[in-house]
Amino acid sequence: MSVTIKDIAKVAGVSYATVSRALNDHPDINEKTKKKIKKIAKQMGYTPNAVARGLVKKNTNMIALLIPDISNPFYPEVARGVEDIARKNGYCVFLCNTNWDEQNEHKYLNILKERRVDGIIIAPVTIDTYHYVSKEKADVPVVYIGNRIDDSSSSFVVIDDFKAGYIATEYLVKLGHRNIAFIGGHDRTTSHLDRINGYKRALTEHKLETDINIIKDYSFKKESGYLIFLEMVKNRRVPTAIVAENDIIALGIMEAAEKHGYEVPRDISIIGIDDIEFGSLSKINLTTVAQPKFEIGQKSAGILLDLISGSIESKQVILEPFLIVRGTCSRI
Amino acid sequence: MSVTIKDIAKVAGVSYATVSRALNDHPDINEKTKKKIKKIAKQMGYTPNAVARGLVKKNTNMIALLIPDISNPFYPEVARGVEDIARKNGYCVFLCNTNWDEQNEHKYLNILKERRVDGIIIAPVTIDTYHYVSKEKADVPVVYIGNRIDDSSSSFVVIDDFKAGYIATEYLVKLGHRNIAFIGGHDRTTSHLDRINGYKRALTEHKLETDINIIKDYSFKKESGYLIFLEMVKNRRVPTAIVAENDIIALGIMEAAEKHGYEVPRDISIIGIDDIEFGSLSKINLTTVAQPKFEIGQKSAGILLDLISGSIESKQVILEPFLIVRGTCSRI
DNA sequence: ATGATAATTTTAAACGTTTACGAAAAAAGG
DNA sequence: CCTTTTTTCGTAAACGTTTAAAATTATCAT
Numbered sequence: 001m002s003v004t005i006k007d008i009a010k011v012a013g014v015s016y017a018t019v020s021r022a023l024n025d026h027p028d029i030n031e032k033t034k035k036k037i038k039k040i041a042k043q044m045g046y047t048p049n050a051v052a053r054g055l056v057k058k059n060t061n062m063i064a065l066l067i068p069d070i071s072n073p074f075y076p077e078v079a080r081g082v083e084d085i086a087r088k089n090g091y092c093v094f095l096c097n098t099n100w101d102e103q104n105e106h107k108y109l110n111i112l113k114e115r116r117v118d119g120i121i122i123a124p125v126t127i128d129t130y131h132y133v134s135k136e137k138a139d140v141p142v143v144y145i146g147n148r149i150d151d152s153s154s155s156f157v158v159i160d161d162f163k164a165g166y167i168a169t170e171y172l173v174k175l176g177h178r179n180i181a182f183i184g185g186h187d188r189t190t191s192h193l194d195r196i197n198g199y200k201r202a203l204t205e206h207k208l209e210t211d212i213n214i215i216k217d218y219s220f221k222k223e224s225g226y227l228i229f230l231e232m233v234k235n236r237r238v239p240t241a242i243v244a245e246n247d248i249i250a251l252g253i254m255e256a257a258e259k260h261g262y263e264v265p266r267d268i269s270i271i272g273i274d275d276i277e278f279g280s281l282s283k284i285n286l287t288t289v290a291q292p293k294f295e296i297g298q299k300s301a302g303i304l305l306d307l308i309s310g311s312i313e314s315k316q317v318i319l320e321p322f323l324i325v326r327g328t329c330s331r332i
Numbered sequence: 333m334s335v336t337i338k339d340i341a342k343v344a345g346v347s348y349a350t351v352s353r354a355l356n357d358h359p360d361i362n363e364k365t366k367k368k369i370k371k372i373a374k375q376m377g378y379t380p381n382a383v384a385r386g387l388v389k390k391n392t393n394m395i396a397l398l399i400p401d402i403s404n405p406f407y408p409e410v411a412r413g414v415e416d417i418a419r420k421n422g423y424c425v426f427l428c429n430t431n432w433d434e435q436n437e438h439k440y441l442n443i444l445k446e447r448r449v450d451g452i453i454i455a456p457v458t459i460d461t462y463h464y465v466s467k468e469k470a471d472v473p474v475v476y477i478g479n480r481i482d483d484s485s486s487s488f489v490v491i492d493d494f495k496a497g498y499i500a501t502e503y504l505v506k507l508g509h510r511n512i513a514f515i516g517g518h519d520r521t522t523s524h525l526d527r528i529n530g531y532k533r534a535l536t537e538h539k540l541e542t543d544i545n546i547i548k549d550y551s552f553k554k555e556s557g558y559l560i561f562l563e564m565v566k567n568r569r570v571p572t573a574i575v576a577e578n579d580i581i582a583l584g585i586m587e588a589a590e591k592h593g594y595e596v597p598r599d600i601s602i603i604g605i606d607d608i609e610f611g612s613l614s615k616i617n618l619t620t621v622a623q624p625k626f627e628i629g630q631k632s633a634g635i636l637l638d639l640i641s642g643s644i645e646s647k648q649v650i651l652e653p654f655l656i657v658r659g660t661c662s663r664i
Numbered sequence: 665a666t667g668a669t670a671a672t673t674t675t676a677a678a679c680g681t682t683t684a685c686g687a688a689a690a691a692a693g694g
Numbered sequence: 695c696c697t698t699t700t701t702t703c704g705t706a707a708a709c710g711t712t713t714a715a716a717a718t719t720a721t722c723a724t
Contacts, residue, residue, distance in 0.1 A: 002471065004680055015704045020682060030702060050446040051392060052680035054383045056709045062447075070408040071609065079402060083429055092443060095427035097415055111424060114382040115394075139334065251613060258614045277403065277554075281583060282590045283615045336710055347674045352712060362672060384710035388679045 003044045012040050023048070054116065063304055064094040064112045066105060066122040072220065072248050073276040074293055075123065078145065081297020082121055082304075089305055091118070100125055100219035106132060113140070119304040121145060126188035130154070141307035143300045148190040148316075155307060157300045157317040159291040161191045164321035165198025168243045168271045168289045171323055173206050176332040177241040177269060181211040183228050183253060184245030185220050195245055195273065211239060220245070225252025233260050240268060240332055247272035247279050247288055254286070254328065265330035275324055285327035292319055335376045344372050355380070386448065395636055396426040396444045398437065398454040404552065404580050405608040406625055407455065410477065413629020414453055414636075421637055423450070432457055432551035438464060445472070451636045453477060458520035462486070473639035475632045480522040480648075487639060489632045489649040491623040493523045496653040497530025500575045500603045500621045503655055505538050508664040509573040509601060513543040515560050515585060516577030517552050527577055527605065543571060547581070557584025565592055572600060572664055579604035579611050579620055586618070586660065597662035607656055617659035624651055 005023075009016035014033065022029045022037040054060045065082050067075040079095055086093045094117060098105040102125050109132070112120060119141040124130065130149050133142055144156040165182075172180050182199045185192055196212060203210050213232070215224040225244060229252070232238050244250035250272030254264055262268045272279060275290030299317055306312040337355075341348035346365065354361045354369040355378075386392045397414050399407040411427055418425045426449060430437040434457050441464070444452060451473040456462065462481050465474055476488035497514075504512050514531045517524055528544060535542050545564070547556040557576060561584070564570045576582035582604030586596055594600045604611065607622030631649055638644040 006680080016681085017683080017705080018703055020680095021703090024682085026683095028702060033702085047442075047445050049387075049448060049680050051383050051386045051448050052709090053682075054709090055381075055387055055680080055711085056682045058709075060383060070411060071405065073403065073405065076402040076408060079427075080429065092426065092428075092447065094424065095411075096424075097412065110379070113379050115424065116381060116383050251610075255614055278583075278610045278613075281610075281616065282587055284613065338710080348711085349675080349713075350673060352710095353673090356712085360672060365672085381710050384679090385712075386679090387681085387710080388712045390679075 062092045062117045063119045064117045066096045068100045070097045077293035078297035081294040082301035085301035143304045155314045159319045159321045161194030162198040164289045165195035166202045169199045169202035172241040179239040180241045181239040183213045185215045222252035225249035226256040229253045229256035244272045247274040247276045269329035287326045287329045289321045394424045394449045395451045396449045398428045400432045402429045409625035410629035413626040414633035417633035475636045487646045491651045491653045493526030494530040496621045497527035498534045501531045501534035504573040511571040512573045513571040515545045554584035557581035558588040561585045561588035576604045579606040579608045601661035619658045619661045621653045
């Protein structure tokens with residue numbers, strides 16, 4: 001049984017309301033008694049009970065971050081960003097890994113509701129997440145990352161995914177490629193849709209044909225990219241260049257290419273999107289379109305806190321992606 | 333204002349104690365009223381308030397996982413392991429990133445105390461963490477990972493780090509290397525100490541000289557390995573083989589070697605410890621000594637839950653590391 | 665019908681805080 | 695020295711649950 005405010009009140013010879021106020025630096029408490037009470041509290045090893053406080057104050061000072069895949073280095077980086085801001089403002093963050101599974105996502109959303117978190121940042125598995133959240137009337141503020149929401153009353157921070165797809169593809173075109181394929185995930189995410197549209201636009205602008213390959217399973221793993229490329233070689237439809245929807249997929253593609261006698265970038269050029277840390281290893285040296293991961297985390301946390309404090313109604317942020325030229329793409 | 337048990341009681345025409353029991357499937361509630369109440373609860377969109385419950389039940393069903401570096405893919409993997417077990421048992425996990433900083437670690441420990449988490453799994457920054465935790469008389473169960481604790485009443489799960497160091501070094505010796513250096517982090521962690529001792533033992537058993545290089549800053553980043561290797565070339569003391577304390581360091585070393593004209597493994601052999609996912613990319617192909625990351629997470633969570641339920645007093649688990657031969661080490 | 669027993673429900677206290685409101689004490693003003 | 699104002703503190707209710715104990719109702723054998 002840990003020591004409570006009442007215990008302190010007893011030894012200090014004051015009411016426990018006074019103790020509460022003293023500990024919270026309430027102005028109506030005499031400076032002297034404040035000191036005394038604080039001293040006693042420290043001596044007794046008092047630790048405030050956040051759950052009791054949460055009950056009466058109706059907030060928990062916890063926010064949650066839902067991400068689909070903690071093993072994809074992209075997400076830890078944004079997690080660091082949100083934690084950075086959250087911590088500086090006295091918030092703790094619950095990190096939940098949905099594992100690219102809508103079921104898990106929904107379960108977590110319910111748990112978080114029960115736990116009365118003050119706000120949620122969510123990198124949705126699919127666009128349906130948004131509908132689920134709205135239907136469930138989550139009274140908590142939510143900010144989405146990696147997915148535009150087509151509703152001006154909701155908040156999100158994304159990069160301009162269209163531009164990302166466009167930049168990647170155009171770079172390949174500029175290098176002289178005419179046969180450029182796209183490999184990416186399911187179509188239930190604006191991030192995917194936008195990137196694919198950027199890809200299409202860049203190609204049609206140059207009167208080139210598109211070749212879009214969609215990963216069947218609803219997750220982004222190296223293996224998914226690997227398998228798609230395998231099919232390409234099986235079907236003898238290997239392009240001269242590939243834009244991968246993200247770096248993880250790109251790595252999988254490179255892996256498959258490598259294993260089947262294609263040398264990157266001599267035989268095939270590959271470009272990713274995200275700029276995960278390991279892409280920069282000189283042995284990998286992945287050319288990619290970067291997004292500011294840490295900043296995405298910070299921004300979204302900042303918005304969430306503003307939403308919580310009520311200082312804003314909603315906010316939508318679109319960050320700029322930028323090309324990082326490394327070694328996996330070459331002039332044809 | 334969300335709907336409470338009292339609201340339900342009112343419309344159901346029963347006392348709120350009955351509602352509570354009905355919702356919790358208490359045996360002495362009539363099956364019929366139970367159904368009725370549950371139905372009403374659902375209709376009204378009731379979500380139990382976990383913080384109120386936590387207050388009276390004196391548990392939160394939350395555990396925390398403290399890790400030093402979420403950007404090191406090793407930790408997300410163990411995080412997945414603990415989350416796996418935690419979730420299956422109705423627990424949520426707080427993921428806290430200490431960033432290799434003892435201050436942060438202590439801050440988090442306090443916060444977790446206030447929040448009344450039911451237990452903590454901690455990958456300590458240094459061995460001192462243990463003393464801090466004991467001094468603070470954390471009344472919550474704690475299990476350490478990655479660090480043996482020299483106290484039979486406390487719990488941990490580690491790999492046999494001595495053996496890991498030994499296996500790595502001996503493998504290099506078997507390949508014919510005679511000039512083998514060790515590069516690793518600070519000496520305030522048993523994991524480090526043990527690995528280094530395993531390294532020493534393997535060398536002294538073969539009457540070879542040791543060459544131990546310690547990273548100055550207290551963190552494990554690629555850059556640390558990079559810098560140490562730079563010094564080696566500056567001092568013209570480049571060995572023929574290096575055992576890195578972990579894969580991240582190994583990658584940094586490879587990077588530095590590469591950039592300075594050393595081809596791996598032709599000019600220098602490098603072996604890591606951990607087996608992070610990206611080491612297996614064919615372009616990297618890092619030879620390493622693996623530890624069962626996911627299992628470490630699962631095991632530690634399992635122990636923690638047993639500790640919480642009181643079914644055990646303490647438990648210490650030492651898992652076996654195993655060599656994974658890939659392409660960064662060659663016969664000399 | 666009558667106790668006795670079992671099944672079901674209610675009452676009330678508790679968990680550890682915060683906080684509106686009021687009371688007492690101290691300070692200020694006349 | 696009395697009133698007014700200000701400062702400081704205490705009382706009590708509230709937050710939304712759970713749960714022991716008491717109370718009520720139903721069941722059943724006699």
